[in-house]
Amino acid sequence: MKKQKEKKNVSKSKEKKEDNYYCSVCGREIDEDEYESYDGMCWECWDDQLTEESEDILGDVI
Ligand SMILES: [Zn+2]
DSSP states (O other), X not given: OOOXXXXXXXXXXXXXXXXXXXXXXXXXXXXXXXXXXXXXSOHHHHHHHHHHHHHXXXXXXX
């Protein structure tokens, strides 16, 4: 009798990229798109910064 070799589905194991990105302000996990689009921040912190900056500008003008 022949012994059947067990085939291991190695190829099936997903190769997940371990490149996780985290917001540099609040530390929450973000995806690469967000990281690149928002200067390493999540869009909420990025939005916060924009608001602060525009407030600063307004403050100078007034
Ligand atoms: Zn954030």
